[in-house]
Amino acid sequence: MTAPGTAPDNDIPAGDDGTPRSSRRVRHWLAGAGVTALAAVLGITLAVRGGATPACAAPPTGNAVHKGKASFYDAGRSGGNCSFPGPPADRLYVALGASQYSGSAACGSYLEVTGPKGKVRVMVMDQCGGCGPSKIDLSTEAFTKIADRSQGIAPVTYRAVVNPPLDGGLTFRLKGGASKYWFAVQVGNHGNPLRSVEAMGPGGGFRKAARQSDNHWTIEGGIGPGPYSIRVTDVYGRQATATGIRMVTKQVQRSTVTLASASPTPSSSPSAPPSPTTAPAPTPTESVAPTATVEALAGAAAPLDRPRC
Template sequence: MLVGRRWLFIGAAALLAAVIGAVLALRSGPSPACAAPPTGSTVHRGKATFYDSKGEGGNCSFVSAPADRLYVALGPSEYSAGAACGGYLDVTGPKGKVRVLIMDQCPECEPGHIDLSKEAFAKIANPVDGIVSISYKAAANPTVPGPLSFRIKEGASRYWFAVLVVNHGNPLRSVEVKSGSTFRATQRAEYNYWIYESGLGPGPYTIRVTDVYGQRATATGIRMAPEQVQKASVRLYGAGAAPKSTPSPTASKSPAAKPKPKASPSPSSVPPSLAPAAAIDQQLGSAAAAGC
């Protein structure tokens, strides 16, 4: 009986060890990277190939490729169901560096593999090489062709709302829309339109855009005009961005008010254009910083 129990214990231990081994193998073996677009100052290393979009705007639903034809497609994890759309990357290869618009998804690209336009590839490597080792990182607050623009999707109406945002430069965190007195949060589709399923009425709409760095801009007077590109008068950052509110002069001169020492800004409150690289990473809580 003792022998039987001993083998029972050994068998149970072996089974437990096998289960633990399988779990560890799953954890340590190949697994998809955290789904998140490149942000902050993290430098990624990998490889680049090239392709031609034939002038089309890619998975991000842009009307067309950028005029300079410098764009890139990312693999599913970095494309992140459209979260990367409209951002920019600085890519460095054997011949130099190029800045590219994230415009498309490369379904077969594993993490670290980016697919450049043939024009962008030619700026960093010899096209006859076909595939080269590169490094790349997000371009924070890049120069964009103009102010924020919006395109209401074909098929949209007062009962189903969908809008594409263009010229935001940094990846977007949220798009909120108001038709009346209350902002409503929209949901991003994988093809980069922001959707409110039950509709927001006939418009016009006020649209509030926030990027991954917390920068925000609000555009007004956007009409329910499907397939038309509507250019706003504001930018998300830089010249033409909406000014931040400041205390009124009368409030600052109030006799009851006592001067208070200014608190030094925390890393998370420093604008990305001025913050050191470490502060940007801390603000973003990026996947790379979290150990993904």
């Protein structure tokens, strides 16, 4: 005999329509799970459309060869999403999709691109909003070196250029709005992708800067009025420290040392002590050049801390 208001066989109170509440709870749970799943999908879609960096993102490094397609575009006088003062003098640059742009981690690094007509070395300067993981967007000048412009899109392979030869040394450019209360610097002419930037003000003690998607490294709260020492480490473990960098915004401060000039040393061998170098005379548009030292950290040619996708 079943008591009034209960469902047969389970003694669980039934609803007004005779449906067991346990069944209702299951349906509600399934509905809630469906809403949650839908929200997750929508969230992912919105994140991708909003230009968010994919969870498993990394710039091209090491000896890996990537196969894909290349188109071309003209950035004009812009320095692209990497916020450089302008394009490289030879106008050989490339824009990468979100996963390889990796929130600006690829900025300032170099790729060797091979197409139907030949090879070209290009600097990463921009993010391509319509490019997937295997699609790149070359400057017009670069594209015409590896394919006929009439093709529009060409099949290519590309790989990172490790320790590319560069003219001059590391450069530093403080962002407009930077002050003793907010530190923001852009590092240039480094060749390899950067892993970390640290800075020290007059108060002493290096503080780690946070990489921003516009290719600046920032420290909230600032580190004083300067001059600053800035320690830069690339993904292969090479490290350079520049000193005497002044609080002068929107001007390039040049050093004479490049990360690519150092070779990693075995972990059992001590690093050579840093030695000061002389700096070139400043031009009217540049601030006084900082001094710089460079040393190689222990490590092999493989990049450090690369995501395992």
